[in-house]
Amino acid sequence: MPFMSNVGTPQGDSLSPVLFTIYLENALREIRTTLPEPNSSYGREIPSEIAYADDVDFIGHDYANIAKIQETLEKYQLKVYTDKTEFTLLSKSEEDWKKVKKVGSLIDNNEDIERRKQLSSTAPALLHSSKQAKQSVGKRQQNQNCNKDTSL
DSSP, X not given: OOOOOSOOOOTTOTHHHHHHXXXXXXXXXXXXXHSOOXXXXXXXXXXXXEEETTEEEEOOSSSTTHHHHHHHHXXXXXXXXXXXXXXXXXXXXXXXXXXXXXXXXXXXXXXXXXXXXXXXXHHHHHHHHHHHHHHHHHHHHHHHHHHHHHHO
């Protein structure tokens, strides 16, 4: 039975994300019933959306379903911030999609692997320099302590 509330959960309350996830899932289920399943040339099903917390990526072959998605979300009083929204057409002829990041990783595996290899090759040098800096600070502190002891 529905009830009216004029006070939400406080920001930072541990119940807030759980309630939001339940509410968002209901809206996503309705969206799934209105959108056609994306076709896969690999012979297996692919999802129509990928959700992580409050970030949702909708997958399709064109931009035609965007209005349906926004209409359904508005029905649930969920706002789509268009300035934060990114539309990416996944196409073999387009190269822009290779620069798109999802949950910290580039969509294109080859690009992401190369980027991670570059980062991992610089990590040991950074670790070594931070160890040297820490040792240098430790030696300075020891020298200062020795100087204090000898001046007594």
